[in-house]
Amino acid sequence: xxxxxxxxxxxxxxxxxxxxxxxxxxxxxxxxxxxxxxxxxxxxxxxxxxxxxxxxxxxxxxxxxxxxxxxxxxxxxxxxxxxxxxxxxxxxxxxxxxxxxxxxxxxxxxxxxxxxxxxxxxxxxxxxxxxxxxxxxxxxxxxxxxxxxxxxxxxxxxxxxxxxxxxxxxxxxxxxxxxxxxxxxxxxxxxxxxxxxxxxxxxxxxxxxxxxxxxxxxxxxxxxxxxxxxxxxxxxxxxxxxxxxxxxxxxxxxxxxxxxxxxxxxxxxxxxxxxxxxxxxxxxxxxxxxxxxxxxxxxxxxxxxxxxxxxxxxxxxxxxxxxxxxxx
Numbered sequence: 001x002x003x004x005x006x007x008x009x010x011x012x013x014x015x016x017x018x019x020x021x022x023x024x025x026x027x028x029x030x031x032x033x034x035x036x037x038x039x040x041x042x043x044x045x046x047x048x049x050x051x052x053x054x055x056x057x058x059x060x061x062x063x064x065x066x067x068x069x070x071x072x073x074x075x076x077x078x079x080x081x082x083x084x085x086x087x088x089x090x091x092x093x094x095x096x097x098x099x100x101x102x103x104x105x106x107x108x109x110x111x112x113x114x115x116x117x118x119x120x121x122x123x124x125x126x127x128x129x130x131x132x133x134x135x136x137x138x139x140x141x142x143x144x145x146x147x148x149x150x151x152x153x154x155x156x157x158x159x160x161x162x163x164x165x166x167x168x169x170x171x172x173x174x175x176x177x178x179x180x181x182x183x184x185x186x187x188x189x190x191x192x193x194x195x196x197x198x199x200x201x202x203x204x205x206x207x208x209x210x211x212x213x214x215x216x217x218x219x220x221x222x223x224x225x226x227x228x229x230x231x232x233x234x235x236x237x238x239x240x241x242x243x244x245x246x247x248x249x250x251x252x253x254x255x256x257x258x259x260x261x262x263x264x265x266x267x268x269x270x271x272x273x274x275x276x277x278x279x280x281x282x283x284x285x286x287x288x289x290x291x292x293x294x295x296x297x298x299x300x301x302x303x304x305x306x307x308x309x310x311x312x313x314x315x316x317x318x319x320x321x322x323x324x325x326x327x328x
Contacts, residue, residue, distance in 0.1 A: 003104035004068040004303040009049040012307035014066065017300065023108040030086045030111055032077040035124035035324035037102045038071040039298075039306040040132045040161060042267070046100075047307065051242060055149075067152045068303070069103030070095045070267065073118055073127035074324070081165040081173045094278060095131035097267055103303055103321060114274045119286035123281070126292040129318040130281045131274075133161030134169070135288065136240055136266045137218070138277050141169055142262045145236045147212055149174030154205060154212045154230070157219030158194065159185035163292045166216055167192045172289060178212065180205055185316060192291065207231045209301065214238065219313075224249040224261040236262045293317025 001022050008014040008141075025031045038224035047068070050054045058064065075091035086092065094115030096102050108192035109115050114230050120126045141147045153170050157163045158179035170177050185195045198205050206222065211232045221240025227237050234257065239246060244261050249261035266274070284290040295316040298306040300323045310319055 001105040002300060003101065004300065005066045006047050006063050006068055006255050007066060008062050009047065009055075012047070012304040012311070015047070015304040015307060020067075020104070022106055025078055025080045025083075025108045026102050027080040027082040028109075028110050028112065029080045029093070029108045030035040030074065030076050030083055031116070032074040032092060032107050032109065032115075033077045033105055033324070034072050034074040034102065034105055034308065035322075036073045036128040037068070037069045037104075037321045037323050038128050038132055039103070039310055039319045039321060040067070040071070041310060042132070043068060043070070044164035044307055044310050057188065065100055066102065067101035069321075070097060070100060071128050071131040072096070072107055072125040074107075079111075085111050086115075086117075091106065091120070091124070092116065093118045093124070093127035093130060093282075094199050095135075095267070095274075103300065103323075105300070105323060106159055107309075112165060113271045114278055116275065116282055119282055122282075122285045124286065124317055124324070125294060125297065125320045125322070126285065127282075128320060129161065129292055129294070130278060130285070131267075133163070133318065134165040134292075135274065135277050137162050137169055137216075138281065139264065139269070140238050140265045141166065141214075144262050145238050145272075147173055147175055147214060150176075151213035152178070153214040153216060154178040154180065155194075156200075156215065156217040156222055157188045158197075159295075159316050160218060161264040161315075162218035164189070164192055164317045165290070166218065168290055172284075177230045178205070178210075182314075188293070188316060192293075209236065217241070220246075224253075228259055231259045231299065233258065235259050240266065284291075296320070297322050299323075 159181040178196040179189040217239040253260040
């Protein structure tokens with residue numbers, strides 16, 4: 001089968017489409033024929049080994065695994081003898097976590113890991129995006145910080161995968177939302193429910209005098225120190241992008257009652273935390289409570305080009321690999 005493999009850290013030129021052995025499901029695993037997968041900002045960071053500390057588990061000098069991608073959607077092709085909840089022909093979606101390998105024609109995953117049945121009304125492309133922006137933002141707005149109805153949240157990087165999901169989730173929770181993005185994406189974020197839009201080219205939200213209960217920096221472009229003036233007295237700065245400054249901010253604000261900073265690696269949470277969130281998102285998709293924004297689709301063979309586009313930092317929503325179309 002074909003799979004995207006990273007042969008060295010650095011630019012997308014190190015990505016190759018290789019023939020690799022078809023995986024065989026273990027007793028408790030399912031084999032999924034992948035119809036769609038994703039290329040995310042997190043994927044590009046893993047490709048670059050950014051932050052550097054990630055080399056401790058990715059491989060110090062070059063990738064130990066090299067297989068790319070975590071989010072997928074497809075059809076069960078085979079099951080292990082102990083699998084109870086899935087059978088061949090089931091449409092499913094989920095994520096492989098630190099095993100990676102979802103940017104491929106087939107992938108195996110334990111049935112009790114982060115995988116669930118795909119609603120019939122939801123496309124494979126939309127389902128494949130759920131474990132990036134939507135699941136990360138759901139985790140940050142409900143677990144990392146418990147956002148409450150009536151609060152005011154500012155979302156920095158509002159037009160990306162995490163941001164477009166966060167706007168909708170925050171509105172679903174009954175909050176007031178201010179979205180920060182470029183001018184070409186203002187209409188998009190308003191259509192998703194943003195109450196206010198700030199053009200970061202024109203206005204620095206940290207200096208306006210307005211304050212927020214939560215600042216969700218999806219892109220990690222503004223530090224906790226910069227954002228403190230825009231936080232209410234007990235406001236929270238939350239971000240999925242870790243750096244040394246944020247690590248120290250977390251340590252020094254963890255036990256305080258004032259303004260706080262928080263980070264969490266959503267994808268490293270255990271399956272019993274992630275799977276209920278995935279199932280919640282599946283229900284929201286089925287009930288049309290969540291709109292998936294897909295910017296571009298590429299065939300599997302053009303995964304390096306997809307990485308180049310994500311590297312620009314200007315994607316709107318999600319970038320998808322149409323794997324099944326390539327296989328056909």
